[in-house]
Amino acid sequence: MDMKRIGSKIAYYRKxxxxxxxxxxxxxxxxxxxxxxxxRGASVQGVPLTIYLRLAVALGVTLEDLYRD
Known part of the structure:
Protein backbone atom coordinates (compact mmCIF):
# COMPACT_ATOMS: atom_id res chain seq x y z
CA MET A 1 0.00 0.00 0.00
CA ASP A 2 1.35 3.40 -0.87
CA MET A 3 1.85 6.33 1.48
CA LYS A 4 -0.86 8.44 -0.18
CA ARG A 5 -3.47 5.76 0.43
CA ILE A 6 -2.48 5.37 4.10
CA GLY A 7 -2.44 9.15 4.47
CA SER A 8 -5.96 9.33 3.03
CA LYS A 9 -7.12 6.74 5.55
CA ILE A 10 -5.57 8.70 8.41
CA ALA A 11 -7.37 11.84 7.21
CA TYR A 12 -10.62 9.87 6.88
CA TYR A 13 -10.48 8.49 10.43
CA ARG A 14 -9.45 11.89 11.78
CA LYS A 15 -12.37 13.63 10.09
CA ARG A 40 -0.90 14.08 1.68
CA GLY A 41 1.63 11.26 1.22
CA ALA A 42 4.29 13.92 0.85
CA SER A 43 6.86 12.67 3.35
CA VAL A 44 10.16 12.60 1.47
CA GLN A 45 11.92 9.98 3.61
CA GLY A 46 8.93 7.73 4.16
CA VAL A 47 7.10 7.25 7.41
CA PRO A 48 8.35 4.77 10.01
CA LEU A 49 5.91 2.11 11.16
CA THR A 50 6.17 3.47 14.71
CA ILE A 51 4.67 6.78 13.53
CA TYR A 52 1.73 4.97 11.92
CA LEU A 53 1.28 3.06 15.18
CA ARG A 54 1.19 6.30 17.20
CA LEU A 55 -1.39 7.73 14.80
CA ALA A 56 -3.49 4.56 14.92
CA VAL A 57 -3.54 4.66 18.73
CA ALA A 58 -4.43 8.37 18.71
CA LEU A 59 -7.27 7.67 16.30
CA GLY A 60 -8.50 4.59 18.15
CA VAL A 61 -7.92 2.25 15.20
CA THR A 62 -5.52 -0.58 14.46
CA LEU A 63 -2.61 -0.64 12.05
CA GLU A 64 -4.64 -3.13 10.07
CA ASP A 65 -7.35 -0.49 9.67
CA LEU A 66 -4.80 1.86 8.12
CA TYR A 67 -3.26 -0.76 5.82
CA ARG A 68 -6.40 -2.61 4.75
CA ASP A 69 -7.77 -1.77 1.30
Whole structure:
Protein backbone atom coordinates (compact mmCIF):
# COMPACT_ATOMS: atom_id res chain seq x y z
CA MET A 1 0.00 0.00 0.00
CA ASP A 2 1.35 3.40 -0.87
CA MET A 3 1.85 6.33 1.48
CA LYS A 4 -0.86 8.44 -0.18
CA ARG A 5 -3.47 5.76 0.43
CA ILE A 6 -2.48 5.37 4.10
CA GLY A 7 -2.44 9.15 4.47
CA SER A 8 -5.96 9.33 3.03
CA LYS A 9 -7.12 6.74 5.55
CA ILE A 10 -5.57 8.70 8.41
CA ALA A 11 -7.37 11.84 7.21
CA TYR A 12 -10.62 9.87 6.88
CA TYR A 13 -10.48 8.49 10.43
CA ARG A 14 -9.45 11.89 11.78
CA LYS A 15 -12.37 13.63 10.09
CA UNK A 16 -15.03 11.10 11.13
CA UNK A 17 -13.84 11.60 14.70
CA UNK A 18 -14.22 15.36 14.31
CA UNK A 19 -10.52 16.02 14.93
CA UNK A 20 -8.36 18.69 13.39
CA UNK A 21 -4.79 18.02 12.33
CA UNK A 22 -3.67 20.04 15.34
CA UNK A 23 -5.72 17.90 17.73
CA UNK A 24 -4.41 14.68 16.20
CA UNK A 25 -0.87 16.03 16.34
CA UNK A 26 -1.22 16.85 20.03
CA UNK A 27 -2.68 13.44 20.81
CA UNK A 28 0.03 11.62 18.82
CA UNK A 29 2.77 13.96 20.11
CA UNK A 30 4.00 15.23 16.76
CA UNK A 31 3.67 18.42 14.76
CA UNK A 32 0.59 19.35 12.76
CA UNK A 33 2.78 20.03 9.73
CA UNK A 34 4.06 16.43 9.90
CA UNK A 35 0.45 15.17 10.08
CA UNK A 36 -0.32 17.25 7.00
CA UNK A 37 2.63 15.76 5.08
CA UNK A 38 1.62 12.23 6.10
CA UNK A 39 -2.00 12.75 5.06
CA ARG A 40 -0.90 14.08 1.68
CA GLY A 41 1.63 11.26 1.22
CA ALA A 42 4.29 13.92 0.85
CA SER A 43 6.86 12.67 3.35
CA VAL A 44 10.16 12.60 1.47
CA GLN A 45 11.92 9.98 3.61
CA GLY A 46 8.93 7.73 4.16
CA VAL A 47 7.10 7.25 7.41
CA PRO A 48 8.35 4.77 10.01
CA LEU A 49 5.91 2.11 11.16
CA THR A 50 6.17 3.47 14.71
CA ILE A 51 4.67 6.78 13.53
CA TYR A 52 1.73 4.97 11.92
CA LEU A 53 1.28 3.06 15.18
CA ARG A 54 1.19 6.30 17.20
CA LEU A 55 -1.39 7.73 14.80
CA ALA A 56 -3.49 4.56 14.92
CA VAL A 57 -3.54 4.66 18.73
CA ALA A 58 -4.43 8.37 18.71
CA LEU A 59 -7.27 7.67 16.30
CA GLY A 60 -8.50 4.59 18.15
CA VAL A 61 -7.92 2.25 15.20
CA THR A 62 -5.52 -0.58 14.46
CA LEU A 63 -2.61 -0.64 12.05
CA GLU A 64 -4.64 -3.13 10.07
CA ASP A 65 -7.35 -0.49 9.67
CA LEU A 66 -4.80 1.86 8.12
CA TYR A 67 -3.26 -0.76 5.82
CA ARG A 68 -6.40 -2.61 4.75
CA ASP A 69 -7.77 -1.77 1.30
Missing amino acids: IRGMTQVELAEKAEMSASYISRIE
